[in-house]
Amino acid sequence: MLKCGIIGLPLSGKSTVFNVITRAGAEVKPYASGKTEPNRALVNVPDERFDRLVEIFKPKSEKPADVEFVDLAGLSKDAGKGAGLGNSFLSFVSESDALLHVVRVFNNSSVPHPENSIDPLRDFGIVEAELIYRDLGVITNRLARLEEKKAKKKLTPQETAELELIHELEAHLLDEKPLRDYPLTDEQKRALSGYAFLTLKPELVVLNLDDTQTGEVPEIHGLMSELESRGMKAVRVYGATEMELEQLDPEDRIEFMKDLAVTEPGRDRLIHEAYKLLGLISFFTSGSDEVRAWTLREGANAVDAAGTIHSDLARGFIRAQVVAYDDFIANNASIAQCREKGVLRLEGKEYVVKDGDMIEIRFNV
Ligand SMILES: Nc1nc2c(ncn2[C@@H]2O[C@H](COP(=O)(O)OP(=O)(O)O)[C@@H](O)[C@H]2O)c(=O)[nH]1
Numbered sequence: 539m540l541k542c543g544i545i546g547l548p549l550s551g552k553s554t555v556f557n558v559i560t561r562a563g564a565e566v567k568p569y570a571s572g573k574t575e576p577n578r579a580l581v582n583v584p585d586e587r588f589d590r591l592v593e594i595f596k597p598k599s600e601k602p603a604d605v606e607f608v609d610l611a612g613l614s615k616d617a618g619k620g621a622g623l624g625n626s627f628l629s630f631v632s633e634s635d636a637l638l639h640v641v642r643v644f645n646n647s648s649v650p651h652p653e654n655s656i657d658p659l660r661d662f663g664i665v666e667a668e669l670i671y672r673d674l675g676v677i678t679n680r681l682a683r684l685e686e687k688k689a690k691k692k693l694t695p696q697e698t699a700e701l702e703l704i705h706e707l708e709a710h711l712l713d714e715k716p717l718r719d720y721p722l723t724d725e726q727k728r729a730l731s732g733y734a735f736l737t738l739k740p741e742l743v744v745l746n747l748d749d750t751q752t753g754e755v756p757e758i759h760g761l762m763s764e765l766e767s768r769g770m771k772a773v774r775v776y777g778a779t780e781m782e783l784e785q786l787d788p789e790d791r792i793e794f795m796k797d798l799a800v801t802e803p804g805r806d807r808l809i810h811e812a813y814k815l816l817g818l819i820s821f822f823t824s825g826s827d828e829v830r831a832w833t834l835r836e837g838a839n840a841v842d843a844a845g846t847i848h849s850d851l852a853r854g855f856i857r858a859q860v861v862a863y864d865d866f867i868a869n870n871a872s873i874a875q876c877r878e879k880g881v882l883r884l885e886g887k888e889y890v891v892k893d894g895d896m897i898e899i900r901f902n903v
């Protein structure tokens with residue numbers, strides 16, 4: 539199960555954004571609440587292709603892809619040093635596969651700002667610094683243990699390499715840079731996965747705007763150029779307004795969206811961007827029993843796809859029968875016609891699965 543954690547300063551609109559995404563109706567408050575348990579919700583990934591396949595196959599059951607969103611309590615300055623909800627908050631962050639970082643741009647005088655002014659670049663920096671500080675803490679502990687072992691000449695060759703690497707990572711963090719900017723090999727990434735470093739997690743910035751802040755928004759210029767230099771992405775969301783929109787009839791909603799100059803509801807935009815950020819793709823299995831969308835990492839092969847469905851399918855994998863969703867639709871949703879046209883293919887283990895592939899695994903166990 540993929541988890542997306544929502545982080546940001548108190549009163550930046552995290553619970554509001556969570557509600558936009560999940561339609562869950564979590565409590566939103568104009569003051570910081572002392573709540574420590576995060577709100578959680580499973581969200582189906584909106585996908586028109588999946589909906590269409592359900593229409594075509596009329597299966598007994600259907601299951602879209604899903605992602606879990608977790609609305610974490612606010613992160614305040616010095617959380618890493620144990621201030622506020624600090625450490626319990628950070629432990630929830632470390633469970634997340636990706637982070638949505640909500641930054642307040644809206645100016646609402648009835649909602650106090652913890653730093654007393656609207657300054658998205660500063661707020662972003664405060665939260666990033668806390669994440670860096672937490673990763674440094676993790677490294678410091680590990681370094682102490684490894685150095686102790688080294689003094690006793692008990693380091694394995696693997697630990698020697700690890701020690702060298704995390705010394706470098708420490709220097710990088712002390713430079714106030716997130717670990718995702720450090721060039722790690724795939725092998726190093728695997729070796730570090732147990733640390734659950736927060737600044738190594740993919741992160742998407744969510745700019746939470748008032749519905750008056752359309753078009754040019756001077757308040758975000760500083761942050762946008764900072765993000766660009768870091769190679770990070772941002773999405774604009776009209777948190778409070780889009781939360782209200784989710785309560786409206788679809789027709790009224792479309793009218794409102796025109797006013798905001800957005801084509802896709804904030805909910806779909808956020809889920810899609812989070813999905814892309816994680817480097818995820820969907821493939822489908824379909825038949826009269828079940829139509830299902832499955833989540834896979836970009837670059838995964840046919841055996842990985844088989845294993846996502848069931849370990850037996852990976853173990854006894856023979857071939858994958860594959861047709862791209864677009865080809866299937868272009869051929870009147872007829873497998874026979876797809877075969878005739880040569881767009882239905884038999885692929886081996888090394889085949890790299892593409893977004894929208896419809897797959898049937900041939901296996902033997
Ligand atoms: N005007 C305006 N108010 C917002 C917006 N997003 C959140 N708020 C208000 O800010 C307050 C805090 O929001 P909440 O989602 O609870 O923030 P959290 O502490 O980050 O979870 C609530 O009163 C919200 O109604 C927004 O986009 N515009």
Ligand SMILES: [Mg+2]
Nearest residue numbers: 552553611612
């Ligand atoms: Mg909240």
